[in-house]
Amino acid sequence: MRVLNRSASAGDDAPESSSSAGDKGKARDPALELERRYAAECERLAFAHVAFPQAADGRYTTFNYAGELRATANATRTPRDRLHLVRELAVTATSLPAGIWVRVDEVRNDAIKIMIAGPEGTPYAGGLFEFDCFVPLEYPHAPPRMHLRTTGGGSVRFNPNLYNCGKVCLSLLGTWPGRPEEQWSAKSTLLQVLVSIQSMILIELPWFNEPGRGKASPTNRASSEYNKQLQAHTLRWAINDWLRDAHRHSLWADVIASHFITREPKIRACIAEWAKDNPSVGSYSAYSLHEVDGWGDDEYDWDSSDDEMGPVRPHTKAANGKGTDLAEEFERGMQRVKAWGL
Secondary structure, eight states: OEEEOSSOOTTTTSOOOSOSTTTTTOOOOHHHHHHHHHHHHHHHHSEEEEOOOBOTTSOBTTOTTHHHHHHTTTOOOOHHHHHHHHHHHHHHHTTOOTTEEEEEESSOTTEEEEEEEOOTTSTTTTOEEEEEEEOOTTTTSSOOEEEEOOSTTTTOOOBTTBOTTSBBOOGGGTSSOOOGGGSOOTTOOHHHHHHHIIIIISOSOGGGGSTTSOSOOTTOHHHHHHHHHHHHHIIIIIIGGGGSGGGTTSTTHHHHHHHHHHTHHHHHHHHHHHHHSOHHHHSBOOOOHHHHTTOOOGGGOOOGGGOTTOSOOOOOBOTTSSBBOHHHHHHHHHHHHHHTOO
């Protein structure tokens, strides 16, 4: 794996000099220190060219757009568009904000995997959401294609803009109508798409992303109940699911270990806060968010034949027959990840 280290060095995590006059005698703020360390870790692992998993016949086994890669295997971009993509990826590598990581296949730079961390203060806090991205031959004259992989095996719709089938609704992608200035143009970039997902979709009050629901209000009861469902789903599928040993040798192993070990205190505190008034945290059971909320859409109903994750994985149950205690599962998962030695 070739990781681009933009500015981090071995000295980044070393204690800052205490010799400066302004620092003498002053205790460090643990919260600020954690954020500084996390930002440095994100920068260190932000971008890399890696080998995506492939079957013996060359098929990309964990990439939603494997068919598109096969169909364009012998096609070529215009020299100008090819240079544009190379330059854009170089800029992206040095411009990613904390909480977004990009992995580009070392053979096909039109095959991209993305991980986005849920921002603090949202029902996605602490979670990691994985996306597959395919850059079509028409790029930049046509937008990239994005597919959300973190869906609980096709069982969870995490947002009005994120379907359980993986569809990402965003004006910039051409998958949602919007004002002309919100649509894709040849001057738009992949980085804009990623930042838009992080800042406009993974937000504090996502219930209001559905058109017609009025101005966002933290006191809206439906929104509050929706957030509680998302908190439980985030903990189950965007946090605990990444803490399985199955990911120990995955292309995201370094990001998983860095993210969860560095942010462990904040994530644990967030889980404790959620658990205060959210029974699902202590007793999680299977249910589909889009069905509960009445958002079923035949056009986008999940079909296991279209998702390489396969059929919906069964939700675990506690020994007493009640739902899973997600807080306890998090603690067990953290012990596993720490044992990875990364």
